[in-house]
């Protein structure tokens with residue numbers, strides 16, 4: 001089969017990446033989608049079981065810091081585009097091990113940029129390097145205001161500092177070498193296949209198992225939440241229609257205090273599990289705040305809406321209910337990703353190829 005385009009997606013076995021890979025593989029049967037992922041604890045091929053047999057999909061296990069692996073892939077597949085999502089993504093882990101975040105997020109991104117630059121060798125017709133980033137690079141807001149594309153970077157955690165650095169390298173490759181880049185900064189995502197160390201899946205899993213629900217500080221921190229499939233749609237729109245050298249903020253216009261969000265989840269779960277109203281909320285336990293915990297993030301997503309016509313499709317309550325339903329009917333997924341079972345599955349898969 002010949003393909004009209006060949007796209008490298010990095011981090012496609014992770015939470016957002018798996019939704020992006022699924023969308024592209026299904027929507028663009030004429031594109032070859034190569035999913036490169038190192039399969040860290042956060043990457044699971046199980047996230048893509050439904051499309052792994054598609055003839056326009058290929059998985060390659062590699063690390064984005066491995067220059068020769070990237071060189072070989074570019075030589076073999078002659079990529080038209082890169083959609084770069086591979087990253088260390090958990091703030092709490094970045095506080096414990098910042099250098100791992102420098103290695104993957106900074107060095108890995110610079111390595112990928114450099115290999116793309118080398119292979120495209122100034123012939124940028126039809127080429128695109130899309131870097132997926134976070135709103136956390138903008139730092140913390142008070143009660144008022146929003147992050148726009150012009151907001152100055154002010155990262156506060158090792159995670160956001162490493163993402164900010166990677167964003168700067170992407171723009172530096174645009175300005176210095178004219179690499180055809182495009183970039184987006186998105187707020188917190190939620191949805192299916194989210195590793196249960198993050199707030200929403202952690203709470204769902206703990207409510208299900210009647211375990212304590214750890215809430216940082218007083219639960220006053222405010223985050224904007226976007227349904228992951230809406231983010232994947234934004235990535236599709238930006239990849240195809242975004243202006244080279246531009247960045248787009250992506251958000252849900254949907255701000256929630258952590259404690260209110262946990263209460264909402266508790267009430268949805270009480271209904272789903274047939275518990276007394278208020279039963280799950282009794283599990284809430286306040287724990288010592290995360291050091292340097294940013295108070296509020298809020299995204300102004302007017303630019304992508306006005307210029308590219310994208311907007312979120314789901315109301316939060318609807319998206320949360322779909323998410324809860326997914327976790328309740330995929331309890332074996334949570335059990336697999338939190339145990340060693342999946343690693344064994346992968347070993348068998350990998351060696352049989």
Ligand code: NAD
Nearest residue numbers: 011013014015016038039040042043063064086087188189
């Ligand atoms: P995730 O942790 O679920 O997935 C990351 C994936 O990258 C995993 O599959 C992992 O195996 C892979 N990976 C990690 N290190 C690698 C390496 N050195 N080489 C190759 N692959 C490697 O993360 P996510 O939540 O899906 O986030 C994806 C991207 O989107 C990240 O760049 C993140 O900064 C960004 N982002 C996330 C959110 C969010 O709410 N989750 C919001 C905005 C932006």
